[in-house]
Amino acid sequence: xxxxxxxxxxxxxxxxxxxxxxxxATVKTTVNGMVCSFCAQGILAHFKxxxxxxxxxVDLTRKIVLLEERxxxxxxEEEITGHIKKSGFEPVxxxxxxxxxxxxxxx
Amino acid sequence: MxxxxxxxxSSQFTTPERLKTISISIILAATAAAHPVAFEGAxxxxxxxxxxxxxxxxxxSYSAQTAWGLHAMRFEDDEDEIFTGLQHNWLLKRWxxxxxxxNLYAGLGAGLAGDVGNGSSPAGIGFFRADYETxxxxxxxxxxxxxxxxxxxxxxxxxxxxxxxxxxxDQLNTWLILQAEHVTGMEDKLDILPKVRFxxxxxxxxxxxxxxxxxxxxxxxxx
Numbered sequence: 001x002x003x004x005x006x007x008x009x010x011x012x013x014x015x016x017x018x019x020x021x022x023x024x025a026t027v028k029t030t031v032n033g034m035v036c037s038f039c040a041q042g043i044l045a046h047f048k049x050x051x052x053x054x055x056x057x058v059d060l061t062r063k064i065v066l067l068e069e070r071x072x073x074x075x076x077e078e079e080i081t082g083h084i085k086k087s088g089f090e091p092v093x094x095x096x097x098x099x100x101x102x103x104x105x106x107x
Numbered sequence: 108m109x110x111x112x113x114x115x116x117s118s119q120f121t122t123p124e125r126l127k128t129i130s131i132s133i134i135l136a137a138t139a140a141a142h143p144v145a146f147e148g149a150x151x152x153x154x155x156x157x158x159x160x161x162x163x164x165x166x167x168s169y170s171a172q173t174a175w176g177l178h179a180m181r182f183e184d185d186e187d188e189i190f191t192g193l194q195h196n197w198l199l200k201r202w203x204x205x206x207x208x209x210n211l212y213a214g215l216g217a218g219l220a221g222d223v224g225n226g227s228s229p230a231g232i233g234f235f236r237a238d239y240e241t242x243x244x245x246x247x248x249x250x251x252x253x254x255x256x257x258x259x260x261x262x263x264x265x266x267x268x269x270x271x272x273x274x275x276x277d278q279l280n281t282w283l284i285l286q287a288e289h290v291t292g293m294e295d296k297l298d299i300l301p302k303v304r305f306x307x308x309x310x311x312x313x314x315x316x317x318x319x320x321x322x323x324x325x326x327x328x329x330x
Binding site: 033036039061 | 146147148201204205207241274276278307308327329
């Protein structure tokens with residue numbers, strides 16, 4: 001009885017590990033409607049509260065929001081699009097990029 | 108509801124009256140900078156003065172399309188008229204375009220309005236707003252009505268502006284704006300208000316003057 005339980009536990013752990021990778025990831029979201037920094041304050045406010053997000057950058061010229069995930073934590077695409085919509089904007093594309101947050105920020 | 112102090116020559120003011128008048132002037136402060144609905148969960152405080160009309164508005168946006176809160180308006184004419192009440196605002200439609208945003212807003216409210224010192228009666232307020240903005244161009248149209256047994260006012264304004272430079276998210280934004288405003292029942296049919304708009308982070312400030320020399324001040328904050 002114990003062996004199947006251990007196997008189940010290991011399988012479950014592996015699933016969670018996949019969902020929350022043990023590395024810092026950068027997520028880039030293209031957003032429509034971001035033309036005014038005063039109006040886009042909600043984006044900052046919403047993502048700063050998210051426990052999986054350690055850093056947020058809004059780039060009005062490139063029309064993107066960059067998120068840095070905390071090590072071992074992950075924010076889902078649904079959460080990202082939900083927060084963008086709650087801030088009053090239209091998410092167009094969410095992608096995980098290979099660059100570090102600072103590299104992606106520098107463009 | 109507080110009782111505003113009628114305007115008097117400053118020499119007749121006692122210190123408490125002067126302080127009260129200053130407080131009311133600060134508290135009852137503008138319309139064309141209005142941001143009726145912010146992001147979900149936001150509180151927004153707006154106050155200011157455009158010529159003969161002063162506003163203070165405090166709203167809670169409980170979604171990205173809806174907000175409710177308090178609104179006070181003062182019409183400074185031969186007799187000062189004040190409205191205070193509760194108001195609900197709707198973002199009717201937003202167009203989020205790659206390099207622009209356009210919005211239609213409306214609001215309805217109820218409260219009390221009257222001449223200062225002559226009591227007040229039940230009143231209604233309503234507004235409609237349309238705006239279009241890119242990072243370099245701004246246009247807006249506002250229409251607002253206050254109606255009660257003693258007070259009947261409409262405030263109509265149109266504004267257009269340009270940003271001399273494209274500011275990034277963390278930078279100070281500067282706009283040069285020209286606004287035309289008409290308040291029904293006022294002596295001057297049309298006020299022209301050149302003003303400069305600054306915003307950075309959650310802070311927003313407009314400074315200007317009417318062509319008659321009356322100062323224009325608008326302030327907003329989100330938190």
